[in-house]
Amino acid sequence: MVLKTTTCRFSGLRIYPGRGILFVRTDGQQYLFINRKTKSLFGQRKRPAKIAWTTVYRKQHKKDQEAQIARKKRRATTRTQARSIAGTSLEVINKRRAEKPEVRKASREAALREVKERLKSSKQEKAALRSADAKRGGGKAAKSVPGARAPGAKSGTRR
Amino acid sequence: MIGSGTRLEVSDNSGAKIAQCITQSGKSWGIGDTITVAIKKAAARSKVAAGSVQKAVITETKKEVQRRDGSVVKFHKNACVLVNQKGQPIGTRVLGFATHELRTRGLLKILSLAARVL
Numbered sequence: 001m002v003l004k005t006t007t008c009r010f011s012g013l014r015i016y017p018g019r020g021i022l023f024v025r026t027d028g029q030q031y032l033f034i035n036r037k038t039k040s041l042f043g044q045r046k047r048p049a050k051i052a053w054t055t056v057y058r059k060q061h062k063k064d065q066e067a068q069i070a071r072k073k074r075r076a077t078t079r080t081q082a083r084s085i086a087g088t089s090l091e092v093i094n095k096r097r098a099e100k101p102e103v104r105k106a107s108r109e110a111a112l113r114e115v116k117e118r119l120k121s122s123k124q125e126k127a128a129l130r131s132a133d134a135k136r137g138g139g140k141a142a143k144s145v146p147g148a149r150a151p152g153a154k155s156g157t158r159r
Numbered sequence: 160m161i162g163s164g165t166r167l168e169v170s171d172n173s174g175a176k177i178a179q180c181i182t183q184s185g186k187s188w189g190i191g192d193t194i195t196v197a198i199k200k201a202a203a204r205s206k207v208a209a210g211s212v213q214k215a216v217i218t219e220t221k222k223e224v225q226r227r228d229g230s231v232v233k234f235h236k237n238a239c240v241l242v243n244q245k246g247q248p249i250g251t252r253v254l255g256f257a258t259h260e261l262r263t264r265g266l267l268k269i270l271s272l273a274a275r276v277l
Binding site for chain 1 (some may be wrong): 171210219229230231232233234235238256275277
């Protein structure tokens with residue numbers, strides 16, 4: 001859930017719904033304070049730049065610099081970079097990256113077709129063998145048939 | 160916290176400048192209440208004369224207003240808008256702020272005239 005917050009005019013802290021004192025000056029200027037403390041300080045004409053815990057003071061005196069640097073570092077490390085991996089050189093990777101999707105698709109389809117043809121030919125060979133076994137006769141051949149068939153069928157569906 | 164004797168600025172173009180609350184003493188009123196006022200100061204071409212008695216709706220108070228959502232609204236001055244006996248505003252413009260507290264009192268005419276609504 002996202003809460004709509006406003007900022008305190010004096011301290012710069014976030015004001016969540018249900019908090020805050022809105023003070024409207026005679027000239028129409030609106031001041032929103034987080035609590036009575038800030039309202040009181042404003043009434044005393046204190047300047048937020050001279051009070052150490054306000055965001056204005058912390059910004060002026062560069063108190064939150066460490067946090068900012070840490071954030072920058074984290075951002076830098078997350079950036080991805082192309083480099084050689086497991087025997088594939090950087091040039092090859094870059095080449096593959098630069099290829100258009102159409103080219104990649106075409107090469108992919110060609111490879112698939114080749115695999116399918118190979119499978120078909122191997123199946124035919126197996127079928128031929130089986131028929132030869134059947135001619136010889138015997139229960140042994142019938143038993144061996146489903147075992148021989150199963151792996152081939154499985155690989156076919158996977159593709 | 161407007162009581163008998165409180166002076167309020169008149170934030171409309173009726174011509175009156177300063178009004179004094181002359182309702183029953185010992186009670187106090189806030190934003191949205193209708194009070195009886197005596198006009199203390201008025202412009203030369205005013206719809207209401209200085210010294211006359213009028214009705215007025217309180218629109219701004221120095222005393223803060225606590226709202227149901229927890230927020231607080233507070234003004235730097237006490238101000239009112241003059242109305243007639245029927246509750247219709249005498250002026251044609253509301254110069255100061257109007258708050259949503261007026262809506263619950265049925266003072267929609269003042270709200271619609273106001274340029275700035277809080």
